[in-house]
Amino acid sequence: MTRQSFSTLNIPTALLTNLTDLGYTEMTEIQAEALPAVLAGKDVIAKAKTGSGKTATFGLGILAKLDVKYFRVQSLVLCPTRELADQVAAELRKLARNIHNIKILTLCGGVPLGPQIGSLEHGAHIIVGTPGRIIDHLDKGRLKLDDLTTLVLDEADRMLEMGFQADLDTIMSKAPSQRQTLLFSATYPAAIAKLSQRLLKDPVEVTIAHQHDNSIIDQQFFQVNDQRSRLTALYNLLLHYQGQSSIVFCNTKRETQDVADALHQYGFSVLALHGDMEQKDRDQTLVQFANGSACVLVATDVAARGLDISSVDAIFNYQLAHDADTHIHRIGRTGRAGETGMALSLFTASDAGKLPPIEDGLGITIVASELPALNNQLQPAKPVMVTLQLDAGKKHKIRAGDIVGALTASKQLTNDDLGKIQLHDIWSFVAVKRSAVKLALQLIQQGKIKAKSVRARML
Template sequence: MSNTSFSSLALPAALVSNLTDLGYTSMTDIQAQALPAILAGQDVIAQAKTGSGKTAAFGLGLLAKLDVKYFRVQTLVLCPTRELADQVAAELRKLARSIHNIKILTLCGGVPLGPQIGSLEHGAHIIVGTPGRVIDHLDAGRLNLDDLTTLVLDEADRMLDMGFQADLDNVIAKAPADRQTLLFSATYPNAIAKLSERLLKSPVRITVTEQHNTTSIEQKFFQVSGNDERFDALRTLLLHYQGQSSIVFCNTKRETQDVADDLKQYGFSVLALHGDMEQKDRDQTLVQFANGSACVLVATDVAARGLDISSVDAIFNYQLAHDADTHTHRIGRTGRAGQSGMALSLFTASDAGKLVSLEDGLGMKIEPAELPEVTGQQLPAKPLMATLQLDGGKKHKIRAGDIVGALTASKQLSNDDLGKIQLHDIWSFVAVKRSALRLALQLIQQGKIKGKSIRARALS
């Protein structure tokens, strides 16, 4: 929480008075950093977690410049899920209590179209919605964005994770080029960087992370005597430092596959990634690891280059990297976006030269740590998600919203049961909670998407 008061900003007096009534006195860090730029009309990229006060940050900015007498859609807020859209709309209505005759409308999938069509006919100032349903209304001519002055992408990383890239592009193509764009994201992967480059004009970049978690990576080094002890040490470390996402780096393709095969024999949820794999298998591996359907990825440096995975709990160096730069690149995949991370490396006496290079490059003295003890009762972590592959994709005009609709229409599953959705040309992948896998497969196989039966199977 900052010590800056809302009254210090160029906000309308009625908004400040309402904030006081609501008990909002001092701004949160994201509000203090983002609001001045937003009120000045600048484009903003803000990286902040849920609960940081970001809705009030963009909400106060758009309400401050809203012309309530001009009954046209002036602001569009896009959210990844109906639940978030409802929360955002409720917060905006609370912030806008002092503005008479303001109309804030939610347009989300999973609810009947009829009432939304009727509401749109009566007009609105602010639309809060999910990309798929907003596109439905735009394509049907029921929604017009010609008067839009502000576009907000809330939890943009989650929207891309759920496969809404194409829908976002379609919405943006129908919005005026002369507008203010505000992008809020908990993480900043490559996909978000590319999106912001295309959409925002000279944006102000703001990052708010918890002070005690500033991308700290705890490094430990363990000495082993040879390859047999090396594998036993890796297995011990994986059991002790259990996480939902760990990457094990190996130096050769053969070693990568062997380590993955051996870990699987011991019950680990593990996948291999190396250059000898078919592209289809590589794609499936990346999809499953990125969406939480596997806990351990064993990879070579070349295969892991360019991985767009936002959060990895721990990195394990089965063999030391050949140089300090490669080591730094490896361990930089953990401890991102303000999270803490672990980097655990194995070495032998013959690695003395590499250790000297690492010490110089990292600016630290490497002391071997003692391997932790594990009991016989400790079992490998199981992934929270599973992956369905659907035999339909972009060429079949299937969108992420269509898949979400097919899985949630019966109300046996909700958005909370679904994870990352990735659309390819002729197939799609959707992550679902493991407990819901059988039901999700049944719903796809017995139902229809875009009026057609779609075959689906669970990836092992």
């Protein structure tokens, strides 16, 4: 496909200039296919995988018609998880850098209501949030959708999987019938078809086929006998093939926690991620895995959706996914940005029905590989980084540069000793090389950041 320039579209000059500054010159496939219809104000159903450029597709559509002088909620973006909502809001703010006085507000569960209530009292142009928290604010009259012109359902398939059908219906009932609705979904099950029939009017349908490149991901499948041999096989494969960053996919929340606990007993640097966790624990888990402070993440598909992690060394399917689309999404987290990756999947005789759809979806023939011989000399990998949590964040006017300055001012540490820094409202996280973490902790505890003492601890 010939790449098209954003300049061929009817987009305000301020947006085009910013796109150029960001290095966004040519449209991705979904942007080229869907943006003309979005900008024309039509309802759109877009079927495309995560990472295809869909956020900019609906983001540019929202921003192109936004009336900044009219301080009312004009657009609402619904996401299945807080992590994805935060990611979407960050991307929208980046796209809107050249639009002055724009307010984009994130409303998600798992965080205190107070600050959200205060922000809503001051008004907003664009709301990004999760269904449950949006309904909380609607029910209490803190949020009104009377002036809504655009409604976006991002990763609609996951919202239905997570049981948000009733919540979505409630939100739609409070939104104007005369609006533009944009539905984005990686898969298109029957439930999504029914949802789109109810919510969208004469929609333009855009389907971007997932072009899976078998050449960059080394896939192997291993047959096991039962649950006990499955865990032994995973232990064996992790020892042989783990890098600094691996994800193990499980099909249930209970299984996810059990597998993570077992791997911890085996000595792996491992974290679990699933829907039963408190939001604070989810945040800490995501931070540690993304910044290299843990080598293995055991997760459910829903929890891992929208993770802000560029690529991982290897994917391990402890259980086969329920369908080919989900399998492709799982393994698509490795082998990104031109790098090679590895995907290792376990299956039993009872999984026979799952294999043909995966073969068809990937265009391969699955042949069971032989498990490597168990080598007791191998040891679980240790993470290069350790995460420090600081009890100060955005609300304390802390910036990443302030943290870097506090850690490097004495010249005992350099920028090379530091990794990813993430700022939250009331705390911050900084990754530090394992060899330097004690010194880093001492520098924070004995020094000051912006003339204030800040408590810090290792996660």
